[in-house]
Amino acid sequence: MKINRKGMLLIVSGPSGVGKGTLVEILRKYDPNFKLSCSVTTRDPRPGEIDGVHYHFITDAEYDRMLAEDAFLEHAVVHDNRYGTLRKPVEEMLEEGKNVILEIDPQGAIAVMENPNVGPYVSVFILPPSYALLEKRLTARKTDQPEVIRRRMKNARIELAKLDRYQYAIVNDKIDVAFDQLLNIIKAEKQRTIRYMPEIPED
Secondary structure (H helix, E strand, O other), rough: OOEEEEOOEEHHHHOOOOHHHHHHHHHHOOOOOOOEEEOEEEOOOOOOOOOOOOOOOOOHHHHHHHHHOOOOOEEEEOEEEEEEEEEHHHHHHHOOOOOOEEEOHHHHHHHEEEEEEEEOOEEEEEEOHHHHHHHHHHHOOOOOOOHHHHHHHHHHHHHHHHHHOOOEEEEOOOOHHHHHHHHHHHHHOOOOOOEEEEEOOOO
């Protein structure tokens, strides 16, 4: 039997501090066939972030040039910083049959989902179990000033109001449970006929 598979575009989104990055990191270790799309941003790196791994950290001038060249699949201003998903690497990986993860904020995720040039995707929104716990997680990161955390919390309420724009939702209360739910979604989506096309032989 011949198996034909197409790559999956997996959009993992949710408010800042909800645990998107942790879930994506676990998924990539579990299934190396998933490749993370490395977005660009004009913000400064956080402690431990590596250029070209977590983000491509670029200047405003470089961002403007890419914008003029239509290099982005989506782009947005989030928390006063500019972000963008590069179009060419994503399209190339999907054409090669690889699974691509877009770990992006809700503004960018909705832009991708509304883009008529984007093919089939799987969109998953990660929610916190409570706003109080989300604020606690943001504070524990020790990467943002109190006024930034307040802005992120305000934005989180706006972002959660757009939950119905996504295909799936996961509440990240316990990371192992949330990952199991994400994995179940992926396993089911891999068997959809838009991605899985077995050819049955005559004998």
